[in-house]
Amino acid sequence: MINNYLNSSKGQFILTQNAEFIVDGWNIQEKYSWLLSSHPSLPVLPILDQDDQHLGWILGYPIETQKSNLLFEHLYLDTRLSKGINTDLIESMLNKIGGRFLVIILTNEIKRLYLDASGSLSAVYSLDRPVIASTPNLLEKKITRHDESTLKIIKQAMASSGNWYPCSLTPLKQVKVLLPNHYIDLQNWHVKRHWPQKDIQQVSSNFKNNNNTIRQIVAIITNHINAIAKHYPLHLNLTSGKDTRMLLACSRNLVDSILFSTSYNNNTNQPDIVISKTLAEIFDLNYVVNPPNYIDRVLLTGFAGEVGRAFYWQDQDDKTKSIHPQDLLIRLNYKEVHPILIQELSSWLLELPELNIFSILDLMYIEQRLGCCMGRVMYSCDQISKFSLYPMNSRMLFELMLNLPISYKKKKKN
Secondary structure (H helix, E strand, O other), X not given: OEOOOOOOOOOOEEEEOOHHHOEOOOEXXXXXXXXXXXXXXXXXXXXXXXXXXXXXXXXXXXXXXXXXXEOOOOEEOOOOHHHOOOHHHHHHHHHHEEEEEEEEEEOOOOEEEEEOOOOOOOOEEEOOOXXXXXXXXXXXXXXXXXXXXXXXXXXXXXXXXXXXXXXXXOOEOOEEEOOOOEEEEOOOOOEEEOOOOXXXXXXXXXXXXXXXXXXXXXXXXXXXXXXXXXXXXXXXXXXXXXXXXXXXXXXXXXXXXXXXXXXXXXXXXXXXXXHHHHHHHHHOOEEXXXXXXXXXXXXXXXXXXXXXXXXXXXXXXOOOOOOOHHHHHHHOOOOOOOHXXXXXXXXXXXXXOOOOXXXXXXXXXXXHHHHHHHHHHHHHHHOXXXXXXXXXXXXXXXXXXXXXXXXXXXXXXX
């Protein structure tokens, strides 16, 4: 049993078949020899079939996107356990649910763990032991770190990129990040991509198509914000960036009840402060700079908007261009191209379906950046809030962003 993680690991979990990884003081549930140990603050909802038969759990803060409904009690799957669980049904469910969550399916036929669209309720897994955890910190007392040379490579990559785990590698030996759009099969311990399974088709570029897609994106974000606001007061981090300003626009009917804030380090003239203060004055927002912790409010952040803004695209890119691991490492801003990183990205490229370069680069942002970074960030945000999530986190929304015309996204880039 692991001790002393009750206060520092809010919102986290461990799934294991080995009781030595269970955290003292956490909630425990068991099914098919799997032990789910979860921090008391983390919601764990049952997944039920039409006959109320238990199929597994959904952890976190799932939102039924079209209904603008934050789930509190359970998630129903439109099936019967006696007929077996169709994996297409799981995919349909993952497409309809937004927010911040993780899914564990445990039936006779299927035993799998799935992430949300960007892995914002993140998971890391041991390659050789039956244990999955929110972060490596929960495993470091039981699993050794890499040798010094490998640790140096990982630390250098983290320092140069923006402090995310490089190519799913963590400081712990034989422990990797489970990337978004992948599930781990709990029966054979294989990790497999489940989305996308085919090429992503961009719609033709015209005003009607573009406008319709943007309207759908705005509707999803608005529904997610409204779903949270029905139950909790909100705290929205405001910056000079496009994404938080989009959240402001999508929450305009709620601004009287939202606390807006900006953090800064010494320089009060930085764009985040100047633009945010200007917006606050124009729209008469309840706005503070460097706020204290607001543990009674849900913190909303503007992450993931870059998925729709061609973040890793370059002007010379075109559909016929091939791409190599070395090029990807440079775009990810890793200063040194180490063989271990090339090997990881080579494996990642090989398991992709046949995609054009633009779809590959957008998926790289979702999986190699958001998936390797945002889980850690959001667990940190949980420490200063009721809980945290980003309203743009949705498979349905990401698919709309990826479907936008290449010419349109190039024009709107950054």
